[in-house]
Amino acid sequence: MKILLLADDGIKKDAFVNAAKQIKGSVEVIVEEITEYGMEALQIIETQGADAVPVPGGMLRNTDVDVLVGSITTPLSKKVLDMFPNLKVIGLCRAGIENIDMDEVKRRGIVVVNGLGRNAEAVSDMTMAIMLSELRNVARSYKDVTTDLDSWRKEWPSTPYLPHMAECKVGVFGFGMIGRLVAKKCAGFGSEILVYDPFVDDEAVKALGYTPVSKEELFKQADIVTIHARFVEETRGIVGRKEIESMKPTAYFVNTARSGLLDNDALLEALQNHRIGGAALDVFPEEPLPADSPWRKLDNCTVTAHMAGGVMAARDYAAKLVVSAVLSTIRGEKVPQLVTKDTVETDAYKAWAKEAEKEFF
DSSP, rough: OOEEEEESSSSSHHHHHHHGOOOSSSEEEEEEEEOOOOOOOHHHHHHHGGGGSOHHHHHHHHHHHHEEEEEOOBBBBBHHTTTTTTTOEEEEEEOOTBOOOOOHHHHHHHHOOOOTTTTTHHHHHHHHHHHHHHHHHTHHHHHHHHHTTTOOOOOOOTTGGGOOGOOOOEEEESSSSHHHHHHHHHHHTEEEEEETTTHHHHHHHHHTTTTEEEEEHHHHHSEEEEOOOOOOOOOTOOOOOHHHHHHHOOOOEESSSSSGBOHHHHHHHHHHTTTTSSSESSSSSSSOTTTTGGGOOOOEEOOOOOOOOOOOHHHHHHHHHHHHHHHHHHHHHTTTBBOOOGGGGGGGHHHHHHHHHHHHO
């Protein structure tokens, strides 16, 4: 049997070489690298699908593998999957599945494991950073002081209603790994935590000392709304004009997840008309932002360049995490990173895994 590990600009070859040290058996380990494009392909894949980028040559030198572990920009469209007739398991070093044609892998009975949790600390840290920056006008003051040498400005549009974090109700929309870390970090400031996640039991939320609420109540009550939902077709535009217009006039909206989760036009209008207090955004419908983008011109929005999960520690850890999750899945263990939970129960996969275990360990 063979396993192919595919590095790229996001996760370098050395990280996969180190991750492969977890494999102790006789399976043939191949480490290749995607060099045709860099991290600019990430936005293309996320918005247009895996077919929108060329098939990298590094993928085509070894198409007879049983397991493929891809990096951040690895495209796994139907066209690519057609080239891998023996593929039984796919590991992907990102928390989503945007790179993969999921209908096709399910049809073929391929098991998919992702990098859930790989950058949870990084994204939750960034959420806190831009949240606090917007609340306290940190970025605006820095820009003002360093570009206008005669300025020492202390008054901003939000100055009349700036809160203490300890006085804020923080609404956490999505209570997965990142949402839980953000809740914990905000609670450390003394904030009251409201949680909306229809897939998490209310008692589990209460056990952590937080308050479960409906989506409607979260937007009405929260002083800060921070969104951490997975972006799939079912969650596209899950935060619409209705939710944004129901926010307090002094409330803030934070998004370090995906721009496709919300009605960006509605949020932009609310900010331009100062119907809400402000926003802190790391993701946008078009990236990089055009020079004339209205998002660049707001005086009540902290803007960063889609870098919440981009710390190198998180990227290198992702390779180790996903290889480990693939090995655990082959052993029959149920890990949080397992995406295709039904596929591992099929007779065909179980028969393959029984033989694979002899070579991977």
